[in-house]
Amino acid sequence: MSDPSHYPSPWVTGFRGRCPRCGEGRLYSGFLKVAERCPVCDLDLSKEDAGDGAVPFLILLIGGIGVGFGMIFLLGFDWPIWAVLAVTVPLITVLTLVSIPKAKGLLIALQFVNRAGDTGQNTFDEND
Numbered sequence: 001m002s003d004p005s006h007y008p009s010p011w012v013t014g015f016r017g018r019c020p021r022c023g024e025g026r027l028y029s030g031f032l033k034v035a036e037r038c039p040v041c042d043l044d045l046s047k048e049d050a051g052d053g054a055v056p057f058l059i060l061l062i063g064g065i066g067v068g069f070g071m072i073f074l075l076g077f078d079w080p081i082w083a084v085l086a087v088t089v090p091l092i093t094v095l096t097l098v099s100i101p102k103a104k105g106l107l108i109a110l111q112f113v114n115r116a117g118d119t120g121q122n123t124f125d126e127n128d
């Protein structure tokens, strides 16, 4: 199982919130709390080390989207500022809440498939 081509796509498992090894077990036990072990293949998920790595990417992406829409509404359609904020703040909030678990799942899956770790060692032990 050390060949990464045997694992499901990290994009699919990460976005679905599934285990990076089997693609079936749930990755999270809460909104963003990673489960201790995969209930299907028993992979030790407590060793994941994605942390808050997905957040900077999302800040740049979603912030850009929100500011872009805000500028279009404010300058292009001459909306009052309260209307711009009434649309863009919920938009940014919803996009953030929807995308954080998916982006974190993607980073965990990429970490598993690429055998990445802080010390150059594989974070996930294959024998777990």
Ligand SMILES: [Zn+2]
Residues within 6 Å of the ligand: 019, 020, 021, 022, 023, 024, 025, 038, 039, 040, 041, 042, 043
């Ligand atoms: Zn699994």
